[in-house]
Amino acid sequence: MGRDLFAQCGSRYDHHRFLDFLVMPSALILVRNRSRMVNTYAMQKLPNPTRPQYPIGSVEKALRLLHMLRDHGEVRLRTAATELGTAESTVHRLMAMLVFHGFARQDDSRAYVPGYALGAAPVRSSWTKSLRDIAAPHIEALALRTGETTNLSIRAGTKLRFLWSCEGTKVLRIVNRTGVVMPAIKAAGGRVLLADLPEAAIRRLYQGTIAQAQGDALSDSEIERFLRELRLHHRNGYATANQETEIGVTAVAIPIHDEAGRAFAAVSIAVPSVRYSDLFSQEMMHTLREARAAIELDLHGPPTD
Known part of the structure; x- marks a missing residue:
């Protein structure tokens, strides 16, 4: 029953599915705790993460934009486009999705700054x-x-x-x-x-x-x-x-x-x-x-x- 409902009410987001996973707790953990990943892996003696064999370009660009928001506190389209090596129109579309999902917002100067979802801790209760x-x-x-x-x-x-x-x-x-x-x-x-x-x-x-x-x-x-x-x-x-x-x-x-x-x-x-x-x-x-x-x-x- 639950799966059918997700299919029905969530279908409007199928064309944006590459970003939908960002609202999941695991993605929030990755975004918020990247600076501690090395120590965590060292303590658990796990291998360092390797680049996926088949990376999805739009997902990688969206994640890099999240890193910029987290690390710089302010991102402008021209700067982001230069760093990502892509067109400003592409960055604008990606940022629009991040804004929609609450990971970014625009301030009075039209620069993009971290949204409320970027600083939210994951829910750990089942x-x-x-x-x-x-x-x-x-x-x-x-x-x-x-x-x-x-x-x-x-x-x-x-x-x-x-x-x-x-x-x-x-x-x-x-x-x-x-x-x-x-x-x-x-x-x-x-x-x-x-x-x-x-x-x-x-x-x-x-x-x-x-x-x-x-x-x-x-x-x-x-x-x-x-x-x-x-x-x-x-x-x-x-x-x-x-x-x-x-x-x-x-x-x-x-x-x-x-x-x-x-x-x-x-x-x-x-x-x-x-x-x-x-x-x-x-x-x-x-x-x-x-x-x-x-x-x-x-x-x-x-x-x-």
Whole structure:
């Protein structure tokens, strides 16, 4: 069942398959920990990696662009094209895919800088795959019922990860976001999950040394304002994001709870902002809550007295 769903909802990315593997944990480990590979191989007495017999040029160029982003912090098309020995138009196409998958973004000067996914640590828990496999049919059904793009996400520190996404059926729709990583503070799914945490945990998360190092730190006034917003999300039982993650994108998310009642994942609906009012209709919210109930039922079984 899960394989069929991946084939259906993931088919839109077949023509970009050479880059899709970059969202997998193993690729993130390679990108983030290359500087430690020599020591790791030496300790384990494993042979050094050898160049593949049949290298794929586009994959190699994309990986070299990732290395530049990681090591230089800023990459411009002309510089990258010269280093790769290819046309600027080719670099532009590769960078567009890296931006789409969250590994790069453009700053105000139009230079490319590391995206949120490039610094994200790999998820090392097997429960995320089980969650995705169980929730995927319900995420797909929700997309079919609403005609809008639907998402399953989890929070990892200050980041939100999209484990599964299914595009809606409407002509004007939000694209599939499977594998995307973004700041939890800006996304509806991230906000609804953060709203379940104690305020002390939020302060540690956004005013600690790690947040400062990652550029996620909030000032005293900013965190007080954010805590007020989280209290509102917690009371409402849902969170919203209106063009904070991307211009023209609006989303609403509700939490998925474990058996102890803790929010550990989120299901969301994302729409073009021109359909903002439709997103909060009684019918839409009811359909979203039904999908959440179905996921929790498959995860935990029927409630016991």
